[in-house]
Amino acid sequence: MKSASELTDYYYTELYDSLQELEQERHAVRKKVLTLFGILGALSLLIIAFIYNSCHCFNESFIWIGVGATTIGGFGYRMLVSGYRSGFKEKIIRPLIEAIEKELHYAPDAFIPQSLFQFSHLFDKRVDRFRGNDLVRGQIDGISLQFSDIHAEHRSRDSKGRTHWSTIFQGLFIVADFNKHFKGRTLILPDLAENLFGSYIGGMLQSRNFTKDQLVKMDDPAFEKAFVVYGTDQIEARYILTHTMMQRLLKLKNDTGSKIYVSFNGEKIMIAVDYDKDLFEPTVFASLLSIEQAMGYIRTLRSSIGIVEELKLNEKLWSKV
Numbered sequence: 001m002k003s004a005s006e007l008t009d010y011y012y013t014e015l016y017d018s019l020q021e022l023e024q025e026r027h028a029v030r031k032k033v034l035t036l037f038g039i040l041g042a043l044s045l046l047i048i049a050f051i052y053n054s055c056h057c058f059n060e061s062f063i064w065i066g067v068g069a070t071t072i073g074g075f076g077y078r079m080l081v082s083g084y085r086s087g088f089k090e091k092i093i094r095p096l097i098e099a100i101e102k103e104l105h106y107a108p109d110a111f112i113p114q115s116l117f118q119f120s121h122l123f124d125k126r127v128d129r130f131r132g133n134d135l136v137r138g139q140i141d142g143i144s145l146q147f148s149d150i151h152a153e154h155r156s157r158d159s160k161g162r163t164h165w166s167t168i169f170q171g172l173f174i175v176a177d178f179n180k181h182f183k184g185r186t187l188i189l190p191d192l193a194e195n196l197f198g199s200y201i202g203g204m205l206q207s208r209n210f211t212k213d214q215l216v217k218m219d220d221p222a223f224e225k226a227f228v229v230y231g232t233d234q235i236e237a238r239y240i241l242t243h244t245m246m247q248r249l250l251k252l253k254n255d256t257g258s259k260i261y262v263s264f265n266g267e268k269i270m271i272a273v274d275y276d277k278d279l280f281e282p283t284v285f286a287s288l289l290s291i292e293q294a295m296g297y298i299r300t301l302r303s304s305i306g307i308v309e310e311l312k313l314n315e316k317l318w319s320k321v
Helices: 002-015 014-053 060-101 114-119 193-208 220-228 232-241 241-255 291-307 307-311
Strands: 104-107 129-140 142-159 165-177 186-188 214-216 227-231 258-264 268-274
Touching: 002 014, 002 060, 002 186, 002 220, 002 258, 014 114, 060 104, 060 129, 060 291, 114 142, 114 165, 114 268, 129 241, 129 291, 142 307, 165 291, 193 268, 214 232, 220 227, 220 241, 227 232, 241 258, 241 291
Parallel strands: none
Antiparallel strands: 104 129, 129 142, 142 165, 165 268, 186 227, 186 258, 214 227, 258 268
16 A cells, blocks of 8 residues: 555646646635625625614524525535536545555445444434445455445434434444454444543443443553443453554554544444544635645545554454454
């Protein structure tokens, strides 16, 4: 796999003509977006001023004017950037992925199926809306791998019957296949309870969490501080989580700077990285020629594809299970 510096060189040399072309398109789209927002803002203020002058009062209609302007602005923004977005993914993201590994295939509008997301058992809430994009799938070192952006949401209603949507998970979801079938299920989750309430109360809450499988205590203090482990088979969970594996998961957490959720179930390892945003969506308000912007895309792609390398999945660590 190419290093980050090699990919940066590739970004600025092999993709330079496409970058220049897209950068000009970005400037034109940005101008249209700012014009749209300016017109919507001016119209909203005029309507609000007219209403206020008529009644000399503030009322609920001002809120609805803001909601309407925001909705129209969001719809207009998506329309204006759609061509630029498609061009960016085809001319920049696809070649970058192929430069990292030719055996990987990219589908900008596809995503990991909901069945796999739920098979991980990483999140308890019912999924009522499931979306995603930027599916990458193929083989690394003989291991089947796929990942995409995912946004899973839960619907609820308040006492007045109004519908509310809450995010269950948004970020990168990675699935890698194994040749070996795990007997049980092992989940590794961010240790929120001990971080919030301390080791004694947090540990007590975790051990009495009846919505989860058995609590599995590990003997690595740094890992225990970052993660909590639940499993249906204590022996298998400890066999999977060797000292080396725990160190690699800690490194993955530190490298991404995000919450990490890991599931070992069936013949798969599933990793959810909570980024709370779409990872490969270009913004019209930042230059494609910016090194920070370029490195953001490159780091994300490389760390996603590097999961296999980082966790050494191809070493068949679980061949004795």
